[in-house]
Amino acid sequence: MKKEVIFKVKGKFVNKYKSGYPLISKEAILNLNEAVEEGTIIRLVDEKNKFIAKGYFGKQNKGYGWVLSRSENEQIDQRFFLNKMRDAIKYREPFYNSTDTNAFRIVNGEGDGLGGLTIEYFDGYYLINWYSKGIYHFRDYIINALKELTKFKAIYHKKRFDVSGKYIEDDDFVTGERGTFPIIVKENGVDFAVYLNESAMVGVFLDQRDVRRKIRDAYADGKNVLNTFSYTGAFSVFAALGGAIKTTSVDVANRSLSKTIEQFRLNGLDIESQDIIVEDVFNYFKYAVKKQLRFDMVILDPPSFARSKKMVFSGEKDYKNLLKEAIAITKDQGIIVASANSSSFNMNKFKSFIDQAFKETNRTYQLVDEFSLPKDFKSIKEFSEGNYLKVVFIKNLP
The missing domain is CATH 3.40.50.150 (Vaccinia Virus protein VP39)
Structure with a gap:
């Protein structure tokens, strides 16, 4: 495991992070080092070196990474992502049980404690959006967790970690059986054609x-x-x-x-x-x-x-x-x-x-x-x- 890097939080921002603010921002850090490798685990401490939170370093248009945990001894490993994603999926259980809607979001970034990442469900197909190289560093943990927790037809992904948040052209297929596109999904009983294998925009917001x-x-x-x-x-x-x-x-x-x-x-x-x-x-x-x-x-x-x-x-x-x-x-x-x-x-x-x-x-x-x-x-x-x-x-x- 890589050595953790310590970022000192300026005094006026300490309570903000202790209260649950998740974005690691430039103006809040005393010793920000932009040369830190993407995906490195960051320990946020106050000016007396007292632990506040830990997260990962990942440049995104919004900042320099996201807080993942406020537990000093919690490891950011396979179990961590499995637990986070299990909680996220359970929260969306009513959507999985819907008869007239089968397209929805199952992980919404910092809302689910996983800043820089979204995952959407389209009638058995899953689409992961990576918004920084930092979160993409944990891709195996996240994909393995998704495979363990869900029954899926296929998993696709979009790399959107250009510094301006743009989509990086790539083969979008990850695992499962490649879909025949468009796939037809339902929203409140209405049909939509969705393409997970084209550009960043799949067909419906x-x-x-x-x-x-x-x-x-x-x-x-x-x-x-x-x-x-x-x-x-x-x-x-x-x-x-x-x-x-x-x-x-x-x-x-x-x-x-x-x-x-x-x-x-x-x-x-x-x-x-x-x-x-x-x-x-x-x-x-x-x-x-x-x-x-x-x-x-x-x-x-x-x-x-x-x-x-x-x-x-x-x-x-x-x-x-x-x-x-x-x-x-x-x-x-x-x-x-x-x-x-x-x-x-x-x-x-x-x-x-x-x-x-x-x-x-x-x-x-x-x-x-x-x-x-x-x-x-x-x-x-x-x-x-x-x-x-x-x-x-x-x-x-x-």
């Missing part, structure tokens, strides 16, 4: 499960719906199944067209009554204003950061202006589903963007529904950044 169901069950009936940043059209599919008279899906990625058509057809929906547009969303807003298009519902689910040829979009900096664009094409009494997945601001800050946007457009509004992460995306109160998802249903009042 599982964290929006509750929001999609709410749109279908309570908001879509009889509505003309615009779905922006639509990816594979998941929101549009749920809206159409909920009785929307028409959906318009807009995304700049060329692949969004074929992927959205695929999801509609899977669910027996008529493609001819839907619009699927490959276009920069901001250009589409201008087009909609010019053509005086108005929608009963506008869904805004942008990436937290995006770069196009003409602009850079940052959720924290630009969301207010995005909302103003949406307000301009939403009918009176219409609904804007505003979603943000940035960990850099909280729900209160997000609501302040909403308030500013409506004030600057001389409109009034009512907040009618609110969502954060679903239960399988477990988070902890000591790391509020981990509960990143903020979704608000806003009624555009006349």
Whole structure:
């Protein structure tokens, strides 16, 4: 076993780590050594060398590693990961027993005490996302634990430990029997085509499960719906199944067209009554204003950061202006589903963007529904950044 490396925590951060904060951050460490090998076990101590916690060193866009244990004598070995993952799987037992949903998250990073790692389940297939070389160092322990604890068809993985969090192209297959893709999974009774062998994006973002169901069950009936940043059209599919008279899906990625058509057809929906547009969303807003298009519902689910040829979009900096664009094409009494997945601001800050946007457009509004992460995306109160998802249903009042 490698020798553990000691990191001294600055005095003003000691109580934060003792209280359960999991991210090993640059500003908290007195003697940070960025040359430490990824996966090295780190002992966090105070300035009097008193033990606080232990974790691993792993550079990620968020920091320099994660706390794994607050027990000084606990070994970070096969048994450790087996116990952590057993607890995580037990917590998701209701999802395993569901008859209408078979796609969900079974390990959610620091929420399950395993920062830098997520694992998702897709109808017997498991997908591991590694977000640092540090956690990837423990891959044999983690894969062995998954093999011991679950009945699986196959295990796939994605290496996302480029310093910017990007996906590293590789053979995604780990073990089991290679799947024939797409595999068809269910979410609240709706079918989705999922590809575990392509890019980092597999076909559906599982964290929006509750929001999609709410749109279908309570908001879509009889509505003309615009779905922006639509990816594979998941929101549009749920809206159409909920009785929307028409959906318009807009995304700049060329692949969004074929992927959205695929999801509609899977669910027996008529493609001819839907619009699927490959276009920069901001250009589409201008087009909609010019053509005086108005929608009963506008869904805004942008990436937290995006770069196009003409602009850079940052959720924290630009969301207010995005909302103003949406307000301009939403009918009176219409609904804007505003979603943000940035960990850099909280729900209160997000609501302040909403308030500013409506004030600057001389409109009034009512907040009618609110969502954060679903239960399988477990988070902890000591790391509020981990509960990143903020979704608000806003009624555009006349």
